Amino acid sequence: MNDMHAAAELPGLDTPNRATLGRLPVHGGRLGYAEEGPDGRLRARVRIPLDEMVWDPAILVMPHGGDLELELVNDDQNTHCALLPSNGDHQFLWLPNHSRGTASLNLDGPGCYWFSSIIGNDEGQGLIAAIVVMGETPPEARLDRPAQPRP
Amino acid sequence: MAAGYVDAGHAVRQSSLSGVVGKAPPVVRDVTYDRIRQARSEPQNWLTYYGAYDGQRYSPLDQIDTETVRRLTPAWVFQAGASGVYTGPSTYAFEAAPLVVDGVMYVSGWDGWVWALDGRTGQELWRYKHAIPSDTGLCCGNVNRGVAVANGKVFVVTLNAHVLALDAETGECVWDMTYGDVRAGESGTVAPLVVKDLVIVGSSGGEFGVRGHLDAFEIDTGRHAWRTYTVPKPGEPGSDTWPADGEAWARGGGNCWVTGTFDPELNLMYWGTGNPSPDFDGAVREGDNLFTDSLIAVDPDNGEIRWHYQYNPHDVWDYDSNMEHILFDSDGRKLLAHFDKNGYFFVLDRTNGELVRVTPFVDRITWGEIDANGKVTAKVYPDNEGEPVRFWPGPGGAKEWTHAAYSPRTQLFYVPVQDVGAEITLRHREFKEGIPYWGAGVVVDSKDMGGSVSAFDPSTGEEVWRWSNDVPMCASVLATGGDLVFAGEPTGEFNAFDARTGELLWQFQTGSGHHSSPTTYSIDGRQYIAVPVGWGSWVEGFLPGMFGAPHGDALFVFALPEE
Numbered sequence: 001m002n003d004m005h006a007a008a009e010l011p012g013l014d015t016p017n018r019a020t021l022g023r024l025p026v027h028g029g030r031l032g033y034a035e036e037g038p039d040g041r042l043r044a045r046v047r048i049p050l051d052e053m054v055w056d057p058a059i060l061v062m063p064h065g066g067d068l069e070l071e072l073v074n075d076d077q078n079t080h081c082a083l084l085p086s087n088g089d090h091q092f093l094w095l096p097n098h099s100r101g102t103a104s105l106n107l108d109g110p111g112c113y114w115f116s117s118i119i120g121n122d123e124g125q126g127l128i129a130a131i132v133v134m135g136e137t138p139p140e141a142r143l144d145r146p147a148q149p150r151p
Numbered sequence: 152m153a154a155g156y157v158d159a160g161h162a163v164r165q166s167s168l169s170g171v172v173g174k175a176p177p178v179v180r181d182v183t184y185d186r187i188r189q190a191r192s193e194p195q196n197w198l199t200y201y202g203a204y205d206g207q208r209y210s211p212l213d214q215i216d217t218e219t220v221r222r223l224t225p226a227w228v229f230q231a232g233a234s235g236v237y238t239g240p241s242t243y244a245f246e247a248a249p250l251v252v253d254g255v256m257y258v259s260g261w262d263g264w265v266w267a268l269d270g271r272t273g274q275e276l277w278r279y280k281h282a283i284p285s286d287t288g289l290c291c292g293n294v295n296r297g298v299a300v301a302n303g304k305v306f307v308v309t310l311n312a313h314v315l316a317l318d319a320e321t322g323e324c325v326w327d328m329t330y331g332d333v334r335a336g337e338s339g340t341v342a343p344l345v346v347k348d349l350v351i352v353g354s355s356g357g358e359f360g361v362r363g364h365l366d367a368f369e370i371d372t373g374r375h376a377w378r379t380y381t382v383p384k385p386g387e388p389g390s391d392t393w394p395a396d397g398e399a400w401a402r403g404g405g406n407c408w409v410t411g412t413f414d415p416e417l418n419l420m421y422w423g424t425g426n427p428s429p430d431f432d433g434a435v436r437e438g439d440n441l442f443t444d445s446l447i448a449v450d451p452d453n454g455e456i457r458w459h460y461q462y463n464p465h466d467v468w469d470y471d472s473n474m475e476h477i478l479f480d481s482d483g484r485k486l487l488a489h490f491d492k493n494g495y496f497f498v499l500d501r502t503n504g505e506l507v508r509v510t511p512f513v514d515r516i517t518w519g520e521i522d523a524n525g526k527v528t529a530k531v532y533p534d535n536e537g538e539p540v541r542f543w544p545g546p547g548g549a550k551e552w553t554h555a556a557y558s559p560r561t562q563l564f565y566v567p568v569q570d571v572g573a574e575i576t577l578r579h580r581e582f583k584e585g586i587p588y589w590g591a592g593v594v595v596d597s598k599d600m601g602g603s604v605s606a607f608d609p610s611t612g613e614e615v616w617r618w619s620n621d622v623p624m625c626a627s628v629l630a631t632g633g634d635l636v637f638a639g640e641p642t643g644e645f646n647a648f649d650a651r652t653g654e655l656l657w658q659f660q661t662g663s664g665h666h667s668s669p670t671t672y673s674i675d676g677r678q679y680i681a682v683p684v685g686w687g688s689w690v691e692g693f694l695p696g697m698f699g700a701p702h703g704d705a706l707f708v709f710a711l712p713e714e
Contacts, residue, residue, distance in 0.1 A: 083165065
């Protein structure tokens with residue numbers, strides 16, 4: 001997986017209990033990309049680092065809609081969990097301290113899909129992250145009109 | 152696995168950590184086109200969006216009547232709540248019309264939810280959740296108006312403009328087709344309509360400068376059968392009602408976001424179309440702008456528009472005409488009725504679109520007038536950049552999408568009426584795909600408003616009775632064989648009225664405002680009334696005075712006490 005730092009613009013917003021009580025969700029987190037395997041399935045890994053209350057990466061990019069095999073690692077010394085978006089139903093995974101699990105997700109089109117740890121106030125303290133699906137709607141579903149200006 | 156890690160296993164469906172049964176009885180397997188066509192002959196069920204193809208929202212069930220209704224009490228309540236981060240948490244609303252087939256209820260929620268419930272107990276039999284991008288462009292909230300059923304499947308559209316067929320026994324997805332472009336600002340909120348071997352859906356997105364369309368898919372395979380655009384390309388019929396130069400037509404709106412009705416004998420569907428885009432800036436789209444704000448009579452076999460009737464030529468008030476077209480017969484004529492956002496009650500000949508009668512149904516109409524021949528004269532409209540204009544009804548309309556009902560017993564129409572004005576200030580803007588394209592600032596009144604449930608005689612257009620409320624009525628009406636009319640209030644009360652007099656006979660406070668379509672059904676001879684409750688969606692457009700009202704998400708089901 002490729003990744004890069006998305007710099008925090010305000011000191012302390014990307015660290016628990018500095019500027020805010022938790023950490024500002026997503027902002028200050030890292031950006032990561034899912035990689036496509038020969039079977040067409042996308043694969044990626046996210047982890048919860050020790051005492052950072054953040055998913056790393058905090059923004060996971062899928063180059064297009066489809067199936068994502070996700071590895072989730074909890075390197076924190078507290079228990080968390082993951083509620084993940086997927087067509088059919090949310091996918092749920094307990095993540096005890098120092099654990100590793102997997103999830104199979106299907107996301108069918110462009111846009112931003114959130115996932116989070118839904119225990120305690122993990123979401124409020126920073127354990128919210130985004131899966132960003134790139135790409136366009138299938139040609140057969142698009143409007144029959146000339147190309148239009150976008151922002 | 153890395154050394155030392157605990158094995159957390161593989162993620163599971165969230166519903167596996169609940170009381171959901173996981174399977175429903177095979178009641179939809181035998182729901183055929185013929186059964187839907189004869190839906191009123193099986194009043195224990197509510198087989199299609201309006202209860203029957205005619206759109207009357209009438210049920211012959213009469214166990215709950217003007218006498219017994221005083222003993223009506225909750226039988227069960229279903230609630231979904233929320234977990235995780237979801238789309239439009241401030242705008243979601245529970246808008247659906249629950250369907251019921253032989254004791255099993257199928258109902259959609261906001262944000263891609265579909266549930267199968269035991270109609271007797273409310274037990275959750277299965278659930279489906281579509282993953283919705285949180286950044287989907289939505290003019291009017293995170294909503295869905297319902298499902299369709301046939302041939303063992305449950306059909307639903309998603310906010311990100313997919314149409315799905317779910318296995319009615321398990322909730323598993325059988326097929327999934329994309330029918331709109333979320334990057335263009337399209338979305339899906341309509342309850343699908345099954346006609347013959349097709350499921351037909353319309354698109355949402357008229358506030359984003361899209362080009363409206365209807366799509367049909369084969370119910371068994373998902374194969375795309377046809378698409379019909381509601382705004383013509385240059386050279387097509389109606390294109391002369393758009394500017395010859397430029398691409399106004401390509402951004403022209405006219406979306407079909409409310410379910411159509413259907414006359415099997417005439418083989419015609421009646422779909423209403425939405426506002427032209429931009430909503431208020433008419434200078435960029437001179438002309439009548441067909442087929443926006445129109446009734447289009449559509450051949451279900453090929454999508455051909457046979458004829459049309461335009462209610463609001465060159466609309467600059469946001470007066471969508473999506474709202475239902477209720478089929479009824481009178482004096483041997485095949486007619487339909489439509490209550491438009493513009494405040495007028497239209498009766499048309501449904502064989503050819505000829506106007507039979509047009510009369511006002513709300514007290515304040517200042518935007519213009521429509522004479523007895525249907526001639527439209529605009530009087531107040533946004534015309535000068537930056538200059539506010541005030542008119543009634545506001546863009547939420549004298550009646551929003553929520554539906555009227557017709558009782559063949561009383562031969563009256565029952566209408567949820569909104570009497571709210573607005574101030575609109577023209578603000579020209581350039582079109583950019585995926586960005587709202589209104590062309591004005593909009594402030595809807597939060598004071599000096601009212602509403603009613605009003606009964607109208609279609610033979611004269613006269614109001615027969617009115618139950619007045621101090622805020623607009625924003626939920627669909629249900630009429631029954633017990634000579635009752637049910638309608639919910641924005642303040643949470645669910646009401647039963649005497650269909651002949653308008654007397655309020657029964658009321659229950661549900662705790663959140665109503666913006667949905669109640670339905671009725673029976674199991675083993677016991678009649679139930681079902682109403683989703685959850686205030687939200689485009690509240691700032693139809694009732695900003697209730698913008699701070701409680702935001703619930705419950706499905707209430709009422710019945711008489713068991714002996």
